[in-house]
Amino acid sequence: MRTRAAVALEPGKPLEVMEVNLEGPKAGEVMIEIKATGICHTDDFTRSGADPEGIFPAILGHEGAGVVVEVGPGVTSVKPGDHVIPLYTPECRQCPSCLSRKTNLCTAIRATQGQGLMPDGTTRFSMLDGTPIYHYMGCSTFSNYTVLPEIAVAKVREDAPFDKICYIGCGVTTGIGAVINTAKVEIGAKAVVFGLGGIGLNVLQGLRMAGADMIIGVDLNDDKKPMAEHFGMTHFINPKNCENVVQEIVNLTKTPFDQIGGADYSFDCTGNVKVMRDALECTHRGWGQSVIIGVAAAGAEISTRPFQLVTGRVWKGTAFGGARGRTDVPQIVDWYMDGKIEIDPMITHTLTLDEINKGFDLMHSGESIRSVVLY
Numbered sequence: 001m002r003t004r005a006a007v008a009l010e011p012g013k014p015l016e017v018m019e020v021n022l023e024g025p026k027a028g029e030v031m032i033e034i035k036a037t038g039i040c041h042t043d044d045f046t047r048s049g050a051d052p053e054g055i056f057p058a059i060l061g062h063e064g065a066g067v068v069v070e071v072g073p074g075v076t077s078v079k080p081g082d083h084v085i086p087l088y089t090p091e092c093r094q095c096p097s098c099l100s101r102k103t104n105l106c107t108a109i110r111a112t113q114g115q116g117l118m119p120d121g122t123t124r125f126s127m128l129d130g131t132p133i134y135h136y137m138g139c140s141t142f143s144n145y146t147v148l149p150e151i152a153v154a155k156v157r158e159d160a161p162f163d164k165i166c167y168i169g170c171g172v173t174t175g176i177g178a179v180i181n182t183a184k185v186e187i188g189a190k191a192v193v194f195g196l197g198g199i200g201l202n203v204l205q206g207l208r209m210a211g212a213d214m215i216i217g218v219d220l221n222d223d224k225k226p227m228a229e230h231f232g233m234t235h236f237i238n239p240k241n242c243e244n245v246v247q248e249i250v251n252l253t254k255t256p257f258d259q260i261g262g263a264d265y266s267f268d269c270t271g272n273v274k275v276m277r278d279a280l281e282c283t284h285r286g287w288g289q290s291v292i293i294g295v296a297a298a299g300a301e302i303s304t305r306p307f308q309l310v311t312g313r314v315w316k317g318t319a320f321g322g323a324r325g326r327t328d329v330p331q332i333v334d335w336y337m338d339g340k341i342e343i344d345p346m347i348t349h350t351l352t353l354d355e356i357n358k359g360f361d362l363m364h365s366g367e368s369i370r371s372v373v374l375y
């Protein structure tokens with residue numbers, strides 16, 4: 001069949017909206033009509049050419065929601081008509097990683113997914129002249145129709161609005177999951193969030209859910225402050241207005257009893273390796289934990305004095321907030337429908353597929369939190 005898609009033809013160039021060919025689902029695969037997709041900073045990271053796994057031409061997008069339209073032989077867990085969220089972190093429930101219960105990083109199809117291919121080593125997308133187009137993060141939600149392995153779709157309730165729950169496909173789950181699954185933040189904690197964009201705001205609402213007392217937000221853009229306060233931020237620091245962010249956080253977290261100071265938890269949601277260092281070093285001696293969420297460009301490396309770790313700080317990372325997609329995503333959709341978490345205010349712009357490049361411009365100018373493309 002043919003479908004409309006925004007194609008990344010070359011690194012660093014705007015996407016091009018065009019008709020492409022899409023083959024139907026093979027064994028163990030499903031075809032999905034994408035109804036809505038968010039634009040995450042990671043899409044821009046790959047589009048820009050900074051992603052060591054970037055491969056072109058590709059159909060980007062990994063934050064979608066839609067309806068199953070066709071299933072291949074052997075598919076049992078979903079059927080046509082089911083509402084689903086594509087998962088860039090699948091959950092096969094059979095690989096060593098899934099069975100370990102120690103990680104959400106299912107390894108069943110990671111190798112081919114990183115090469116822009118389906119598990120059988122081929123691509124379902126091609127240009128009208130037959131040139132293959134690569135999949136992206138196993139999802140390619142910047143196409144109106146896409147094909148995914150069955151293990152990479154989460155079935156969700158049918159009364160949930162696609163234009164909001166698409167964000168659970170990455171940003172919401174990553175931010176809240178980083179707090180709950182990865183850091184396991186406890187009531188009364190003091191936490192710092194670096195970067196108050198589409199991920200950072202969800203870390204804030206995760207911290208509020210977990211019962212954190214002090215929630216410090218750090219961003220270079222003062223305009224992020226009101227929305228961050230809405231999602232639970234109690235203190236704001238703009239590094240442009242302060243000499244030493246680490247010292248400022250240590251001072252804010254000191255008490256008469258504890259003159260050492262430092263955050264119990266910090267989260268990097270910027271992808272900047274210098275910020276990652278500050279995020280580690282502002283945590284408390286003896287027990288502070290810093291979680292890296294941001295994705296850094298090819299060649300970037302983190303550094304700190306080993307003494308920071310010798311003295312008890314812990315440096316961690318998280319992908320998809322440690323969530324097991326097929327199990328956890330339907331529950332997060334329930335949280336949204338039950339009013340336990342908020343999504344609507346963070347979706348600041350809705351666009352048509354033809355306007356998708358405007359979504360990247362809005363991200364760069366700092367005007368948007370999330371732009372969502374509606375098909």
Ligand code: NAD
Pocket residue numbers: 040041042045170171174194195196197198199200218219220221224239269270271272275292293294295296318319320321363366369
């Ligand atoms: P975004 O562009 O919406 O937000 C980034 C925010 O960081 C902006 O508000 C920006 O002003 C701020 N910022 C940039 N540089 C800063 C600095 N030096 N100090 C303080 N603030 C700074 O991006 P997003 O969609 O929220 O994504 C954030 C990061 O998380 C990206 O690197 C993205 O690739 C990554 N990400 C990772 C995962 C994962 O599973 N680990 C999932 C989604 C996104």
Ligand code: AHE
Pocket residue numbers: 040042043051052053054088089105110170295296319320
């Ligand atoms: N391809 C990049 C890494 C990109 C990355 O870390 N992706 C995150 C999800 S970001 C979602 O917005 C992730 O899931 N990582 C685990 C994995 O297996 O990719 C690179 O540096 O090579």
Ligand code: ZN
Pocket residue numbers: 040041042043062063170171
């Ligand atoms: Zn993402």
